[in-house]
Amino acid sequence: DTAEQPPQQKSKLANVVILATGGTIAGAGASTANSATYQAAKVGVDKLIAGVPELATLANVRGEQVLQIASESITNENLLQLGKRVAELADSPDVDGIVITHGTDTLEETAYFLNLVEKTEKPIVVVGSMRPGTAMSADGMLNLYNAVAVASNPESKGKGVLVTMNDEIQSGRDVSKMINIKTEAFKSPWGALGMVVEGKSYWFRLPAKRHTQNSEFDIRQISSLPQVDIAYAYGNVNDTAYKALAQSGAKAIIHAGTGNGSVSSKVVPALQALRKDGVQIIRSSHVNAGGFVLRNAEQPDDKYDWVVAHDLNPQKARILAMVGLTKTNDSKELQRMFWEY
Ligand SMILES: NC(=O)C[C@H](N)C(=O)O
Numbered sequence: 001d002t003a004e005q006p007p008q009q010k011s012k013l014a015n016v017v018i019l020a021t022g023g024t025i026a027g028a029g030a031s032t033a034n035s036a037t038y039q040a041a042k043v044g045v046d047k048l049i050a051g052v053p054e055l056a057t058l059a060n061v062r063g064e065q066v067l068q069i070a071s072e073s074i075t076n077e078n079l080l081q082l083g084k085r086v087a088e089l090a091d092s093p094d095v096d097g098i099v100i101t102h103g104t105d106t107l108e109e110t111a112y113f114l115n116l117v118e119k120t121e122k123p124i125v126v127v128g129s130m131r132p133g134t135a136m137s138a139d140g141m142l143n144l145y146n147a148v149a150v151a152s153n154p155e156s157k158g159k160g161v162l163v164t165m166n167d168e169i170q171s172g173r174d175v176s177k178m179i180n181i182k183t184e185a186f187k188s189p190w191g192a193l194g195m196v197v198e199g200k201s202y203w204f205r206l207p208a209k210r211h212t213q214n215s216e217f218d219i220r221q222i223s224s225l226p227q228v229d230i231a232y233a234y235g236n237v238n239d240t241a242y243k244a245l246a247q248s249g250a251k252a253i254i255h256a257g258t259g260n261g262s263v264s265s266k267v268v269p270a271l272q273a274l275r276k277d278g279v280q281i282i283r284s285s286h287v288n289a290g291g292f293v294l295r296n297a298e299q300p301d302d303k304y305d306w307v308v309a310h311d312l313n314p315q316k317a318r319i320l321a322m323v324g325l326t327k328t329n330d331s332k333e334l335q336r337m338f339w340e341y
Pocket residue numbers: 022023024025040069070071072102103104105106128129130131
C-alpha cells in the first residue's frame with residue numbers, strides 16, 4: 001500500500017499538473033520584511049516549481065500559466081477558462097491530479113466553483129499563500145508542497161475540490177478566508193477534512209454535500225455565467241444598491257444579510273418588487289464565523305418566493321446561484337440546489 005510509505009519511497013510517481021493563476025503565492029515584495037506589502041502575480045509557474053525542488057519526490061510535476069492576476073480581479077470568464085482547462089486535464093489519462101495556485105482573496109469562490117462543475121474523481125487541489133515568496137517565513141512553499149502531496153495521493157480521489165493551507169486539508173465547498181493577516185487564514189465552519197504533515201495525508205471527515213462526479217453541473221456544458229451580485233446589509237441600510245444591481249442586469253441578488261439572513265424592514269418592499277420583476281432574491285448571512293440561514297425564519301420565504309443560501313456565505317452563494325441559473329430560473333429548483341450543494 002503506497003499510501004503508507006513516505007513519499008520518496010513511492011515506486012511510481014503520479015503525474016500532477018500545476019495550473020498557475022497568480023496571487024500572493026506568486027507575489028514578490030521589496031524586502032524580506034515585507035509580508036503584507038508586495039505585488040501579487042509576479043512569479044511565473046516554472047519559477048514557482050523550481051523554488052520547491054522537493055516536489056519531484058512527490059510527483060512528476062509540470063506547470064501551466066493559465067492566468068497571472070491578483071485574485072480579487074478574477075472574472076467569470078477567467079473562471080470558465082480555468083474550469084475548462086481543468087476538465088481537459090482531468091480527462092487526460094496521463095494526468096493523475098491537478099493543483100491550482102491562486103490568490104487567497106477569492107480562492108474560496110474558485111474552489112467552490114470547480115467543486116460544482118468538474119466531473120472527475122481525480123484530486124483537484126487549490127492552494128495559495130498569505131505571504132509572498134520573498135518574505136521571511138513565507139508559507140507558499142509548504143502550502144504548494146502539501147497541495148502536490150494531496151493531489152498525487154489516490155486517497156484524495158472523490159472527495160471534491162480540496163484546499164491545502166496551513167497544513168490543513170479543507171473542503172473547497174466549506175472553506176473561507178476568515179482573516180487576511182495570519183497564515184492561519186482559511187477555516188471551515190464545519191472543520192477541516194484532514195491534515196497534511198511531511199507529505200502524508202491524515203483524513204478525519206468527508207464532505208456530505210454533492211460535488212464533482214455526483215454534481216448535476218458540467219463545465220463542458222457551460223459557456224457563460226449570468227450576472228449575480230451581492231448587496232450588503234447593515235443597520236439603517238436602504239434599497240439603493242438592490243435596485244441599482246437589478247437595473248444593471250442582475251438575474252439574482254445575494255442578500256448578504258445580518259444574522260439569520262435577516263432583511264431590514266426598509267428593504268423588504270424593494271426585494272418583494274424585484275422578485276415580482278423576475279429577479280431571484282437569495283438570503284445569505286455575513287456573520288463572520290459562518291452563517292446558517294433557515295427558510296421562513298426571519299422572513300416568509302414561501303410567501304415572497306425567496307431562496308435561502310443555507311450555510312453558504314454570500315460569495316459562495318453567488319457562485320452556486322450563477323451555476324444553478326445556467327440550468328433553471330425556477331426558485332424551487334434553486335432552493336433544492338442550495339440544500340444539496
Ligand atoms: N494572499 C493573497 O493571495 C491576496 C491577493 N490579493 C490575491 O488574492 O491575489
